[in-house]
Amino acid sequence: MLTRHQAAQMLASFDRVLILCHRNPDGDTLGSGFGLCRALLRQGKKARVFCNDPIPDKFGYMIPKQEDFVPLHVVSVDVADPALLGPNTEKLLASLPPVELSIDHHPTHKQFAENLYLEADSASCCEIVRELLREMGWEIDQGIADCLYTGLSTDTGCFRFSNTSPRTHRIAAEMIEMGADHTRINKVMFDTVTFAELELEQLALEKMWMSDDHKIAVLTITTDMLRQTGVSETQLDRITALTRKISGVEVGITIKQRGENDFKVSVRTAETISASDICANFGGGGHARAAGCQFDLSDPVLIREKLVEAVRKCDGEDTGR
Amino acid sequence: MLTRHQAAQMLASFDRVLILCHRNPDGDTLGSGFGLCRALLRQGKKARVFCNDPIPDKFGYMIPKQEDFVPLHVVSVDVADPALLGPNTEKLLASLPPVELSIDHHPTHKQFAENLYLEADSASCCEIVRELLREMGWEIDQGIADCLYTGLSTDTGCFRFSNTSPRTHRIAAEMIEMGADHTRINKVMFDTVTFAELELEQLALEKMWMSDDHKIAVLTITTDMLRQTGVSETQLDRITALTRKISGVEVGITIKQRGENDFKVSVRTAETISASDICANFGGGGHARAAGCQFDLSDPVLIREKLVEAVRKCDGEDTGR
Numbered sequence: 001m002l003t004r005h006q007a008a009q010m011l012a013s014f015d016r017v018l019i020l021c022h023r024n025p026d027g028d029t030l031g032s033g034f035g036l037c038r039a040l041l042r043q044g045k046k047a048r049v050f051c052n053d054p055i056p057d058k059f060g061y062m063i064p065k066q067e068d069f070v071p072l073h074v075v076s077v078d079v080a081d082p083a084l085l086g087p088n089t090e091k092l093l094a095s096l097p098p099v100e101l102s103i104d105h106h107p108t109h110k111q112f113a114e115n116l117y118l119e120a121d122s123a124s125c126c127e128i129v130r131e132l133l134r135e136m137g138w139e140i141d142q143g144i145a146d147c148l149y150t151g152l153s154t155d156t157g158c159f160r161f162s163n164t165s166p167r168t169h170r171i172a173a174e175m176i177e178m179g180a181d182h183t184r185i186n187k188v189m190f191d192t193v194t195f196a197e198l199e200l201e202q203l204a205l206e207k208m209w210m211s212d213d214h215k216i217a218v219l220t221i222t223t224d225m226l227r228q229t230g231v232s233e234t235q236l237d238r239i240t241a242l243t244r245k246i247s248g249v250e251v252g253i254t255i256k257q258r259g260e261n262d263f264k265v266s267v268r269t270a271e272t273i274s275a276s277d278i279c280a281n282f283g284g285g286g287h288a289r290a291a292g293c294q295f296d297l298s299d300p301v302l303i304r305e306k307l308v309e310a311v312r313k314c315d316g317e318d319t320g321r
Numbered sequence: 322m323l324t325r326h327q328a329a330q331m332l333a334s335f336d337r338v339l340i341l342c343h344r345n346p347d348g349d350t351l352g353s354g355f356g357l358c359r360a361l362l363r364q365g366k367k368a369r370v371f372c373n374d375p376i377p378d379k380f381g382y383m384i385p386k387q388e389d390f391v392p393l394h395v396v397s398v399d400v401a402d403p404a405l406l407g408p409n410t411e412k413l414l415a416s417l418p419p420v421e422l423s424i425d426h427h428p429t430h431k432q433f434a435e436n437l438y439l440e441a442d443s444a445s446c447c448e449i450v451r452e453l454l455r456e457m458g459w460e461i462d463q464g465i466a467d468c469l470y471t472g473l474s475t476d477t478g479c480f481r482f483s484n485t486s487p488r489t490h491r492i493a494a495e496m497i498e499m500g501a502d503h504t505r506i507n508k509v510m511f512d513t514v515t516f517a518e519l520e521l522e523q524l525a526l527e528k529m530w531m532s533d534d535h536k537i538a539v540l541t542i543t544t545d546m547l548r549q550t551g552v553s554e555t556q557l558d559r560i561t562a563l564t565r566k567i568s569g570v571e572v573g574i575t576i577k578q579r580g581e582n583d584f585k586v587s588v589r590t591a592e593t594i595s596a597s598d599i600c601a602n603f604g605g606g607g608h609a610r611a612a613g614c615q616f617d618l619s620d621p622v623l624i625r626e627k628l629v630e631a632v633r634k635c636d637g638e639d640t641g642r
Contacts, residue, residue, distance in 0.1 A: 153480075198567070
């Protein structure tokens with residue numbers, strides 16, 4: 001594992017950099033990627049970002065003008081596991097140098113790059129990028145500030161989750177001073193809901209499953225429900241967060257159908273139990289309070305039963321770390 | 322208007338202090354009140370908080386042991402208008418010295434105390450209390466940090482609203498360092514919803530009124546709806562925030578019935594129009610993005626029409642300050 005200084009020195013020595021984000025991209029991987037990309041461009045270097053999947057429109061403001069070039073160095077940001085790079089990225093990587101530096105904050109990081117800079121106690125990967133830029137003495141402009149603020153805010157549920165640290169707040173203060181359009185960013189990320197999403201929420205709530213002790217709540221979103229309301233699979237953040245908000249619920253699970261035999265599961269937990277441990281039972285992972293896994297099964301009821309069993313098992317074992 | 326130094330000197334000279342909060346108390350008035358109270362107690366002084374209305378259970382953690390005494394000095398926190406003290410406070414004040422110092426952050430403050438310390442650009446009154454404690458060199462313990470963090474967080478919608486400043490974030494960082502239980506506080510304030518509240522939300526959404534251009538959304542909550550779902554009038558924060566979150570809506574209005582001829586109105590606006598200006602048409606006030614007013618009328622449809630007319634008028638005039 002590199003020290004911060006080593007990672008900064010390595011980054012500072014790079015030119016023609018390709019930056020990789022994880023598939024199904026969120027505000028933190030894109031904020032880290034485009035924040036770093038913009039910082040490199042600002043130094044007169046060539047840099048661009050690649051993601052396996054299309055970048056949702058709401059993150060469009062992050063994307064700078066990126067010219068095409070043959071990469072000499074490949075860096076990944078917020079990618080905890082090589083499987084999260086995705087098939088398109090893997091195809092691209094076949095003709096490129098190996099990933100030279102991986103910058104990440106997931107405690108479950110599975111090393112795949114030649115060098116790793118990991119701060120497992122950082123709330124967001126964007127905080128790490130900010131500290132690396134500080135280490136290199138690179139200035140931050142409004143465009144970079146917008147990117148980094150986005151990751152700080154989205155990975156902490158707007159400074160609500162337990163991962164939020166004094167450093168998170170201090171970097172947020174800096175980013176606002178450097179011009180981050182925090183109000184607009186938070187409005188887009190947290191305070192925007194469409195009628196269709198409200199409709200889907202009502203459909204899902206009608207069929208919510210609760211354990212007898214009311215500690216586990218499970219919502220299931222089928223492809224039929226998505227079709228009926230016109231909501232896309234990338235618009236389910238609000239609904240994923242909902243179960244855990246219900247008074248008394250300690251584990252909130254959302255089972256989202258992506259195909260006939262493809263269900264993606266999001267788990268959100270209170271302090272008493274680890275979401276990451278629950279998902280590890282099914283080859284998934286993530287953070288203590290928010291994690292995910294996937295099932296190649298066709299029956300959401302069976303998936304629910306497996307998950308509830310895993311919750312009961314973890315509940316007996318761990319302390320929620 | 323006092324300078325910060327003068328206000329701090331005045332506070333430091335006080336003993337046997339009664340601190341007044343505004344009626345229908347929120348996290349900021351209570352956080353400022355109990356934060357200041359705890360800081361005074363920590364200095365070996367006598368202090369207690371009075372509020373016209375019962376303090377909601379969720380704020381119970383703020384309340385320290387308070388002994389009874391005859392107050393020599395009266396201070397108000399976060400009270401923008403003497404009318405917001407409420408009848409019980411007024412009755413109590415009849416036999417006490419006049420309010421000697423008012424600490425506030427509302428730009429619409431109507432002076433009623435002998436001395437005023439106002440920071441109209443502060444996101445919360447708790448930030449001002451923190452700066453006054455700093456000015457006096459008084460230390461902050463975990464109990465005080467919990468109180469002040471609560472006001473910072475609740476008055477900014479958990480650091481989401483445009484009033485959030487770099488200072489807000491820096492003080493939040495300090496409060497977390499001083500032991501504020503930020504995760505639990507935010508969970509209680511922002512991430513807890515009961516089944517009954519979700520039910521009420523669905524009832525209200527079914528009858529939501531939208532302007533033809535979809536820029537104004539109005540929800541009406543009648544006493545019948547509250548009775549039907551068992552939700553109390555103090556539990557309507559989530560629903561009040563909902564309208565403004567809907568894609569495209571610039572003015573979100575919630576009309577809440579309190580009695581046959583008593584409707585309380587909450588107005589939330591986007592950057593383009595001032596909530597405070599809209600409510601000023603009906604003798605109300607507040608902040609640029611969040612304000613309120615009251616109607617002694619029996620017909621919510623008439624109230625809605627009056628409000629929509631005021632929105633149209635303000636929309637033509639102002640720039641949203």
